Amino acid sequence: MIETLSEPPLDIIVAEDEAITRYRLIASLETMGHTVRAFSDGLKAWEAFQKQPARIIISDWEMPGLTGPEFCQRVRGAEQRDYTYFILVTALKTGEVDYEIASDAGTDDFLMKPLTTDSLWRRLRVAKRILNFNKEIGQLKELIPICAYCRQVREDDDYWSTIEHYIQEHTRSKFSHGICPQCYAKVMRDFEHEKAEAAEAREHACAH
């Protein structure tokens, strides 16, 4: 049994020209607690997205106005701060070439007809997870308070930590430490300079 959401509802655009599938999508998504804007035409759905972007789009492939991949391509071209997760509804006998076209257009996931509430719910769980990661990365990119001198980052509790620690804590990313060519050249220059200074000091000491 599908549970309704304990999280805030999502604004979802549904683009599907076939009435029954559209009706089923609307009913299922609304039962899950989401807000749905539904269209039977790809172009109208795109216009609605331009007026007010949605975080999730569920679109059929073949529709009047714009096809699903064309719609997706436009969404990708217009994307601003928030990512839009695009799910394409496909027929049972969709070929490999078609999947490639859809992936190239920027489709994130596929939902096969006939739809089931369970498969829809599973796709949305993945979508929400990806959107949350995207949001976190966006916050990391935009709002990290960093010391201009030592590059330490201020945490929520006013504690200053290294940037590696901060990113690891917030994204679970791991760092492997290496050296870039510029730093390598600088380090080697410093090293050679120190070596020359030490040799000079040794010569100086011997002379006395």
Add this chain to the structure above:
Amino acid sequence: MFPTLLPQLDSTPASDEGVLGAAEMRQLHREFPGRGLRVVIQMFEEEGQTMLEQIASAAWRGDAEALRRAAHAMRGAVANFGARRLEALCQEIEAGARGGDLSRVAGQLEQVREQYDRVELALKKECLN
């Protein structure tokens, strides 16, 4: 509306295999309990008739692309009910039209109409259950 159809149900062919899918119908009953399914079926009756007309009209005009689109739309609609035989017929028309071959379309159209009627009757029967 539905009770008047009861006598016709007796004329349904003995083999209902492939007319409706059991799993798909169970899913629909879950999604639309009680009278909810009637709304879906009424929707299909309206949409299905239009789709049939579009298939026939495209076939009559010899418009392969319009025929492909109409058969594809019908296939998507009946997939909701697991109507495999009708889906397969639409798939055949779609494949033929994609390759520009409309030579068999008259016979296929007849089969689509016949199968469509069976699906429609079976759906009405579902409503009465």
